[in-house]
Amino acid sequence: MHELSIASSALELVFEHARRENATRVQRVILCVGELSGVDLDALRFAFTAASTDTLAENAALEIEVVPALAHCAACDEDFAAAGSFIFACPTCGELSSDVHQGLELDLARIEMTT
Numbered sequence: 001m002h003e004l005s006i007a008s009s010a011l012e013l014v015f016e017h018a019r020r021e022n023a024t025r026v027q028r029v030i031l032c033v034g035e036l037s038g039v040d041l042d043a044l045r046f047a048f049t050a051a052s053t054d055t056l057a058e059n060a061a062l063e064i065e066v067v068p069a070l071a072h073c074a075a076c077d078e079d080f081a082a083a084g085s086f087i088f089a090c091p092t093c094g095e096l097s098s099d100v101h102q103g104l105e106l107d108l109a110r111i112e113m114t115t
Contacts, residue, residue, distance in 0.1 A: 003040055006106065007047035011057060013108050018056050023113035026057035034067040034105040036082070069103025
């Protein structure tokens with residue numbers, strides 16, 4: 001379950017920021033997760049809850065912003081919605097593309113904390 005390591009890594013960053021700001025409590029953590037990242041969102045929520053127990057982030061709200069997948073068509077020079085595998089067909093010209101411009105993200109976007 002790599003979601004536990006993702007949650008743990010995110011919390012390490014959260015705690016690093018919290019220490020710098022002398023925070024007493026983390027209230028909310030917002031993660032951006034690309035729809036092609038391979039992350040199971042329910043498992044990530046569960047892992048976050050487990051990993052944050054007995055920490056400054058216990059009971060913190062976890063918000064996940066799903067980043068839609070976009071691929072780029074070199075022939076049309078346009079981005080288009082991508083889903084499924086990692087080879088995508090441009091809906092305009094049918095050209096195949098594996099050039100993903102968006103949707104692989106796994107980022108800590110924001111932290112809300114009490115100082």
